[in-house]
Amino acid sequence: MSVLRAAGGRGRTGSAAADVSRRAATAGARLRAYAARVVPPVVLLAIILAGWEAAVRVFGIPFYILPAPSRIAGVLADDHALLLGEAAVTLGEVLLGFAIAFVVGVVLALAIFSSRTVERAVYPLVIASQTVPVFAIAPLLVVWFGYGTPSKIVMAALIVFFPIVVNTVDGLRAADPDMVNLLVILGAGPAEIVRRVRVPAALPFVFSGTRIAIATSVIGAVIGEWVGSTRGLGYLMIHANAQLHVDLVFAVIVYLSVMATALFWTVSLAEWTALPWRRAEAAAHTEGEV
Amino acid sequence: MRIRRRQLIAGGAAALAGCEFLGAGERTAAAGPGTPLTFMLDWFPNPDHVPLYAAIGAGYFTQAGLNVNLEVPANADDPLKLVAARKVDVAVNYESGVIFARAQGLPVRSIGLVVSQPLTTIMFLKSSGIRRPRDLAGRRVGFAVSGLEDAMIDQILRSDGASKAGVTLVNVGFDIVPALLSRKVDAVIGGYRNVERIQIEMQGQPVGMFEPEHYGVPPFYELVLIAGDAAVRSRRDVLARFVRAVGRGLALTAAHPDEAFQHYVRLNPKLNDAFNRRSFEATLPAYARSQHQLRERWAAFSGWMAAEKVIPSSVPADQLYANLAP
Numbered sequence: 127m128s129v130l131r132a133a134g135g136r137g138r139t140g141s142a143a144a145d146v147s148r149r150a151a152t153a154g155a156r157l158r159a160y161a162a163r164v165v166p167p168v169v170l171l172a173i174i175l176a177g178w179e180a181a182v183r184v185f186g187i188p189f190y191i192l193p194a195p196s197r198i199a200g201v202l203a204d205d206h207a208l209l210l211g212e213a214a215v216t217l218g219e220v221l222l223g224f225a226i227a228f229v230v231g232v233v234l235a236l237a238i239f240s241s242r243t244v245e246r247a248v249y250p251l252v253i254a255s256q257t258v259p260v261f262a263i264a265p266l267l268v269v270w271f272g273y274g275t276p277s278k279i280v281m282a283a284l285i286v287f288f289p290i291v292v293n294t295v296d297g298l299r300a301a302d303p304d305m306v307n308l309l310v311i312l313g314a315g316p317a318e319i320v321r322r323v324r325v326p327a328a329l330p331f332v333f334s335g336t337r338i339a340i341a342t343s344v345i346g347a348v349i350g351e352w353v354g355s356t357r358g359l360g361y362l363m364i365h366a367n368a369q370l371h372v373d374l375v376f377a378v379i380v381y382l383s384v385m386a387t388a389l390f391w392t393v394s395l396a397e398w399t400a401l402p403w404r405r406a407e408a409a410a411h412t413e414g415e416v
Numbered sequence: 417m418r419i420r421r422r423q424l425i426a427g428g429a430a431a432l433a434g435c436e437f438l439g440a441g442e443r444t445a446a447a448g449p450g451t452p453l454t455f456m457l458d459w460f461p462n463p464d465h466v467p468l469y470a471a472i473g474a475g476y477f478t479q480a481g482l483n484v485n486l487e488v489p490a491n492a493d494d495p496l497k498l499v500a501a502r503k504v505d506v507a508v509n510y511e512s513g514v515i516f517a518r519a520q521g522l523p524v525r526s527i528g529l530v531v532s533q534p535l536t537t538i539m540f541l542k543s544s545g546i547r548r549p550r551d552l553a554g555r556r557v558g559f560a561v562s563g564l565e566d567a568m569i570d571q572i573l574r575s576d577g578a579s580k581a582g583v584t585l586v587n588v589g590f591d592i593v594p595a596l597l598s599r600k601v602d603a604v605i606g607g608y609r610n611v612e613r614i615q616i617e618m619q620g621q622p623v624g625m626f627e628p629e630h631y632g633v634p635p636f637y638e639l640v641l642i643a644g645d646a647a648v649r650s651r652r653d654v655l656a657r658f659v660r661a662v663g664r665g666l667a668l669t670a671a672h673p674d675e676a677f678q679h680y681v682r683l684n685p686k687l688n689d690a691f692n693r694r695s696f697e698a699t700l701p702a703y704a705r706s707q708h709q710l711r712e713r714w715a716a717f718s719g720w721m722a723a724e725k726v727i728p729s730s731v732p733a734d735q736l737y738a739n740l741a742p
Contacts, residue, residue, distance in 0.1 A: 189521075190496075368561050
């Protein structure tokens with residue numbers, strides 16, 4: 127990062143004339159930077175959709191094998207009330223599951239970090255918990271927690287839990303040892319070291335884990351809905367599949383992807399807001415590129 | 417329908433368990449000369465399929481000049497799509513499945529019969545105190561997603577002067593037997609009289625059932641053989657030979673049940689147990705006796721599905737079936 131910042135700095139101070147013109151064109155540059163971020167994914171998505179649509183038409187692929195994007199768009203428009211209603215149910219399960227897993231995960235990570243004994247006892251179990259296929263335990267969760275919302279929340283939480291714990295533990299350990307030593311020399315207690323050095327160092331890791339976790343937690347909620355539910359996008363999906371509404375199945379997939387992507391960006395936005403020093407680094411990174 | 421809810425598991429967990437069955441069931445036909453023909457079951461081998469294994473074991477397909485390659489699907493809806501897409505020549509499916517497929521525009525139809533009587537029921541424990549459909553009012557009824565569950569319960573309750581509005585429907589997804597035995601629900605839609613009833617009775621619980629055909633649901637073919645429209649046009653003779661060979665397997669099963677069951681367990685050694693034996697015996701009266709499909713049955717069931725609004729409009733019967741081997 128510091129190298130990038132230095133590179134960006136050189137770019138800035140390289141020429142006084144360029145510096146002036148740059149300042150004049152700040153608004154334009156900002157717009158260009160924004161466009162540079164938004165245009166590539168939009169163009170790529172458009173190319174993929176166009177290729178998909180063309181392939182379906184040229185090769186005459188029947189809709190029950192692969193519906194064309196235009197057909198899926200039609201379903202998205204026609205059934206938007208149904209889809210939005212079920213999406214709200216699934217989103218609620220995801221957010222609740224995530225909240226529970228986040229709190230439990232961070233507390234557990236602090237315990238693992240603070241005590242070798244806890245680490246030795248708990249860490250292998252945390253890893254083992256992640257090796258259990260969620261599909262295998264989904265039916266059991268339904269039996270234990272019932273057919274209502276709790277089993278879906280637990281399912282989402284189970285998927286979220288692991289990346290949060292592992293990333294938080296890694297983050298707590300990632301603090302600069304010189305900084306820790308300095309605080310020790312200055313007479314800081316362990317709690318203060320955690321608060322002043324370890325937590326700030328851990329936050330980027332926590333956000334990374336959270337980004338991964340929240341996007342995949344949608345999968346947990348959907349699996350939970352598959353094995354026992356009468357609401358949610360997962361239920362709508364199997365119901366549509368049973369009646370061979372293949373285009374509706376794809377419309378649900380679109381909703382799930384959009385939901386996962388939106389959650390991912392929401393966490394990124396939260397990180398941007400909460401970690402101003404990361405923002406500066408990211409800006410330097412971008413300028414370095416420009 | 418019973419099978420269809422198992423697609424849930426097929427999606428994931430039982431992809432593991434399913435593989436085991438796949439190993440047993442897949443490609444059991446002898447490789448050899450004859451017209452190659454890919455034949456897909458509706459789900460992993462189970463006693464509904466005894467006549468099909470009898471036909472394989474007794475060599476009826478080989479004698480018909482067919483080299484049958486047996487496949488097991490990962491999902492009970494796959495056969496409809498794969499037959500429509502011409503990846504599979506013939507498959508086992510359900511009368512409702514064919515109608516759903518046609519209503520969505522998939523070019524598939526039924527060309528023969530395996531189980532010609534309904535097997536699905538609304539099932540409950542006798543100890544629940546349920547005696548007639550209206551007793552379900554105020555109760556929790558579990559179902560597995562089949563696309564027909566709403567229509568079934570609606571019809572059965574209406575026939576007894578009640579409404580499904582008073583019933584709490586719960587999707588119990590993966591398996592209806594634990595849901596019933598653990599009393600999480602008071603009844604289940606979609607329990608088969610030859611499968612779940614046996615499983616629950618083997619747990620020592622007396623079972624009560626409402627058979628849909630006794631409560632106003634038109635009688636339907638539980639298991640049919642499906643093929644694509646294109647194949648029915650261009651390979652009519654090959655398909656007719658196939659259907660006749662299945663008919664011979666069904667005749668063998670009716671005349672010599674023990675022999676048929678022996679073929680089934682020889683080709684599926686893991687299924688040689690008391691449950692499969694009892695389930696087979698319970699299925700015996702329901703196997704098809706003829707390959708002649710009745711137009712009225714197709715028309716009545718399609719009309720009923722449309723009246724219950726599970727399909728937008730009734731599908732003409734002549735799009736739903738073809739009698740190839742009268």
